Amino acid sequence: MDTAHTQEFKKHIRTYILVFVALLALTIITVTISTLHLSVPAAITVALIIATIKSSLVASYFMHLISEKKLIFLALLITVVFFVALMWLPIFAHSDPIIYKNVP
Amino acid sequence: MSTNHSSHTLEAVPHVDLHPHEELPFWRKYIFSTDHKVIGIQYGITSLIFLFFGFSLMMLMRWQLAYPGEALPILGKLFGDERMPDGIMLPEFYNQLGAMHGTIMVFLGVVPLAVGAFGNYVVPLQIGAPDMAFPKLNMASYWAYFTGGIVMLASFFIPGGSAQSGWTSYPPLSDVTVPGLWGGQTWWLIGMVFLISSSLLGSMNFIVTIIQLRTKGLTFMRLPFFVWAQFVTSFLLLLAFPPLEAAGVLQLMDRVAGTSFFLPSGLMVSGQILPNTGGGNPLLWQHLFWFLAHPEVYVLILPALGIVAEIIANNTRKPLWGYKSLVFAVIFLGFMSFIVWAHHMFLTGMGTAISAFFQTTTMIISIPSVIILSALFISLHGGSIRFNTPMLFALAFLPMFGIGGLTGLPLGLAASDIPLHDTYYVIGHFHYVVAPGTIFGLFAGIYYWFPKITGRRMNEKLGKIHFWGSFVCMNLIFFPMLIQGLAGVSRRLYDGGQQYAHAQSVLYLNEVMSIAAWVMAIFQLFFIVNFFWSRRKGEKVSANVWEATTLEWAATTSPPLAHGNFSKIPEVHHGPYEYSVPGQVKDYLPQNELAKA
């Protein structure tokens, strides 16, 4: 590997360390927020937003998704669609059930 | 081997199997082999044995259904007092047979034969690849399947007997029947974890192989339809199986660790409240199960469709009609199959809005199925058809799958599903899809690729006896089920419906179906004899016996080279079904040959 390339790559390593620091900071933030005793919907929203940010950081930089090939995104896109279908499952199971309607 | 990379590779790769000059010990060559052809044959033989075993379980059940409470002569005594005292079948044993027949046929028989055997053997050859992308993983997936099969079989011999809550294993019944480690259901779950892992490894391997190892010139739109079918199937396996694995883990926790994932509060079992904490949801299992099991239906059917498409194109000596629409239909089918699962659950108290959603998606998914079937039917038009054994099976597949598909429509509509749910109508419907449908497709595949694997062709006369016998018997077994189902006979009755007034007028059909099933077993003997006889004594044929165009015939010898597939990696110049191209010398143009200008 030539030196120009090496220099370029060392920039990547600085990014990794920044991401690492950000992840630790976000962990502390999410724990701190949880001690504030927000209302349940607010707490869930905040915690999941932070978790999503953290996981996108991991996926984008540690798993270098940010510079990944199209095909991987295609596979992930399909998965996301079916994952959403799966996440709808509790709604299917709970909302609009016939059995509860006729119970006094 | 001039580049730097290749010399590296040669020194270090432990895949000795790829080097033709090295002779492997017997166990590496035939047992723990990493060669996709050997693994394909291993899958094939194992799954055929399981298919026959699963069929035998059903033949036993058919005795009880035809002659309830009567002792089974001669054989009955063999099963022991805890199963068949004095040759009379106990209800528990009947339930075990029912649950295991379904499980073995689907997970140990048809899927491994369709995907494991045909996929493994044919796909790398059809795409001009030297092997699967991950040969060791391929071996691991076969042995995971094998272990899962052994666990399932062993469960018959544990104290509690095998699983007996149906192949769908609905809780709470499956949670509370013989709980703990010595209940067959626990073994069923452990077996399933192995089978699911095997499928996951296999499907990942197929997708990578098809995407990465296609030979030069073989674009996606030049892939044989069989490869497309396997490709979509692999995605279904990859993404639909994990939710069932999760559900299996949860049920395992319920049965072994005493949790209540699927047990509601205050559940009464045998007149007593269950001591578990409750708070679980039995419907959760059904959702997770059908999230897999509906795509699984297409896992069962798509490879067979692929085989049938290959054989029809070959024996009509015409290109398939509408190759592109076939491809897009199969992709759309795979996609839609993930969002129809709750049509199995109309009777669980889902609301009307959700039922409406799922019946709409179900009606939509019938469109690509009809496109595929129509395209295959139209492909027959104007062909000079060769009626050999594989073609007969492929032709019979079309109307049989058609009946199976059309009888599914009333089940997909919530209103008509209510009276038909859990009756023999359902059994008739899906057996029409899977037995004279998929299994005929698989038989077609065996007759078609047998010369590829052995260099000999199977006997036509025995093959035709096998075909006509099976064809008639299949219909005699499954059509009466539709009639019984419309009369309202439930699918899970131990005595076939003796107790019910509404069943009386159709009870005589039980005997008809049972006798047809046993006669069909006799016709399968023709296949078994043919298989072994042809292996040794069959007529030797040329490498391209069917004068086909796809790479597995065009570019390899029959049987293919022991290690590595091609003496020279082929290059593809055109689409997969160039039959009867005007201006050519032959009536077929192999994919790797240039057309004469």
Add this chain to the structure above:
Amino acid sequence: MEIPYTITARPDTGLFNAKLGVWLFLTSEVMLFGALFTTYILLRVGAPTWPHGELDVPLATLNTAVLITSSITMVMAWASLVLKEWKKHKLYLAATILLGVAFLVIKAFEYGHHFAEGELPNKSTFLAIYFTLTGLHGLHVIGGMIVNSYLFFMGGKMWKTQPERFTNRIEVAGLYWHFVDLVWIFLFPVLYLL
């Protein structure tokens, strides 16, 4: 005949085989944990009450930090190979494995504490899903550690003969390891904080 594209990328896809393979494997893992999260949501929505503060948050926060650190060491283990710094690679990979051990030890303390208090999976729906999710995640950690240890001890020989292929292997093992981290990033708030 060699299997192509084990080292170099196939031109039209831009990927080597194992990378595509591991991503596909991860998609199936997404579905596996997705199903379990769905279960969690369904059970929680259906439960009349849901316990709060039963778990040891400081210990779990420490564990989160441990796992995140192991992710960065894994990335560095790969980066050192790209920069051809073998010694550094060994160091980082060893650190990754040891951090995995640390994670499991801390988890074992947590489990031991629960068992001592009689908080077993069959005591409540919450404990049931807690043990199932963390247990399955723990199995994934063990799986990753086995792979990393293989690459550390036996697998490392490949570096001398096929450096590119070994770098690929570390990259692929890293992808899996980061995914395990990623799952924990969701498990931590869902089980401990909410």
